[in-house]
Amino acid sequence: MEENEHIRLITRHLSRETSSEEEASLRQWLEGDPAHRQQFDALRNVWDTSGDVIRDMPFDTAAAWEKIAPSPPPPSVRRSPTPLRLLSPRLVAAASVLLALCIAAGWYYLTRQHPLQQVIAAADNQQLTLPDGSKVWLRKGAGLKYQDPFNKGLREVQLTGEAFFQPISDPARPFRIRTIHGAIEDIGTTFLVRDRDSMDEVFVITGKVKLTTGEDPSQSLVLSSGQKATILKNKLSPSDWGTPNMMSWKTGALEFRQTPLDQVVQDINDHFGSQLNIAPGLEVEKIKITARFDHQHLDQVLDEIKLLTGLHIIRIKDTLLFVRQ
Amino acid sequence: MSTDKRDSYYLFQQAFETWYGTLCNYAYSYVRDRNACEDIVQEVFTRIWEDRPQLIGTEGIRYYLFTAVRNNCISWLRQAKKHSAADPDGAQPVYIEHRREQTEYRAMVRQAIDNLPPRCREVFLLSRFSNMTYKEIAGSLDISEKTVENQMTKALKLMRSFLKDHGVYLAWALTNFLLSK
Numbered sequence: 001m002e003e004n005e006h007i008r009l010i011t012r013h014l015s016r017e018t019s020s021e022e023e024a025s026l027r028q029w030l031e032g033d034p035a036h037r038q039q040f041d042a043l044r045n046v047w048d049t050s051g052d053v054i055r056d057m058p059f060d061t062a063a064a065w066e067k068i069a070p071s072p073p074p075p076s077v078r079r080s081p082t083p084l085r086l087l088s089p090r091l092v093a094a095a096s097v098l099l100a101l102c103i104a105a106g107w108y109y110l111t112r113q114h115p116l117q118q119v120i121a122a123a124d125n126q127q128l129t130l131p132d133g134s135k136v137w138l139r140k141g142a143g144l145k146y147q148d149p150f151n152k153g154l155r156e157v158q159l160t161g162e163a164f165f166q167p168i169s170d171p172a173r174p175f176r177i178r179t180i181h182g183a184i185e186d187i188g189t190t191f192l193v194r195d196r197d198s199m200d201e202v203f204v205i206t207g208k209v210k211l212t213t214g215e216d217p218s219q220s221l222v223l224s225s226g227q228k229a230t231i232l233k234n235k236l237s238p239s240d241w242g243t244p245n246m247m248s249w250k251t252g253a254l255e256f257r258q259t260p261l262d263q264v265v266q267d268i269n270d271h272f273g274s275q276l277n278i279a280p281g282l283e284v285e286k287i288k289i290t291a292r293f294d295h296q297h298l299d300q301v302l303d304e305i306k307l308l309t310g311l312h313i314i315r316i317k318d319t320l321l322f323v324r325q
Numbered sequence: 326m327s328t329d330k331r332d333s334y335y336l337f338q339q340a341f342e343t344w345y346g347t348l349c350n351y352a353y354s355y356v357r358d359r360n361a362c363e364d365i366v367q368e369v370f371t372r373i374w375e376d377r378p379q380l381i382g383t384e385g386i387r388y389y390l391f392t393a394v395r396n397n398c399i400s401w402l403r404q405a406k407k408h409s410a411a412d413p414d415g416a417q418p419v420y421i422e423h424r425r426e427q428t429e430y431r432a433m434v435r436q437a438i439d440n441l442p443p444r445c446r447e448v449f450l451l452s453r454f455s456n457m458t459y460k461e462i463a464g465s466l467d468i469s470e471k472t473v474e475n476q477m478t479k480a481l482k483l484m485r486s487f488l489k490d491h492g493v494y495l496a497w498a499l500t501n502f503l504l505s506k
Binding site for chain 1: 334337338345349350354367430431435437438449450452453458480482485488
């Protein structure tokens, strides 16, 4: 698309003039290149800000209304107490019940507009569908806050803990996840976010994701599928994918292929929340494991590993320790 | 007052409360005189109540309001020009003079708007104030729909270049972030 052509298209989009074909072609253009997305965001921001600054001169609407209000003003039921005195006590009682109902309904309606939803996966992993149809899988212990419906122009959620996201693609309304460490913006994709105490880890399964740190939003990083990055102390850094088991809490499956024991232990701990450890002096690098566990209990997994490695397990308080006999 | 009349009164008041501030700001983009702007907008509303009550409660009221306010602004400017021979060009006041912007970015966006060519700015402002369709804007300004589209595209393009040239291309991200906190 030529420079002018896409500005024309974006302007049409912002002016709500686009047909569905034009929307589709805009979406395609946006997904083609992260730079396109940036251009789009810049233009949309000019648009939004201009709408704001042009009407910021204050005028006293109430005073003006007093000046031009047509006369005679209509009789106001609320303002005159006289008719009520003529009514029977029963009618008054009925009216006050009705009034109370109206207030309740009004309150419900008002708060229903953009109530803050808070979901905490307390007992187990939990799947939920957001107001726009996007899907989220919360790992047990994770929490998500969002407005229902989403605020205009932006789909934003606040995450604590670990979750897998499958957002509906909508170039006009970015899907953004905030954590205490930064923001993660989806560019049409599925991805996993681990918000830990010290840092965030983001794994991109398909598509692209943009990361920004909490402190400095000009610092950003775009990740493509198969890439992983961490947000740590306001630093963004690409990192090794590490384990293939980061989704095990969602899939229920743990898979090891010639995986060193220390990584196996780490994945098992991550999956089961167990406190498994390796006795000092064991040559973990040399002990490699190939196995697949599907929805199995910790005991079954450990038995299998004992069998494969010839190691034993001893218990010290809450910790399980792999030892050589 | 009949029920119809009362409904109409409330709808009229509602339209007034919705549009008064916006229309005054719109008028100010032509007439740089606050009091004159308020008089113009109030008069347009009074006219609706007295002469065009059928517009009240319809979608058409917006189109009428913006078109009438603009026409009256232009009449006012013509009158003002006649009466002040000493000041032939009406000394273009600066839009930013009495406003302190919250952020550098907002200030730059305002300058970018002021910097647009007059016709382009007029089309863009009407669109941003009224949120009308290209077709309605074309009707209101008596130009073709194609011209509206060209001017809108041009406006955004020029504003973006202006901001880029002034080095605030990236500042918006920061602004956005701070405001959303």
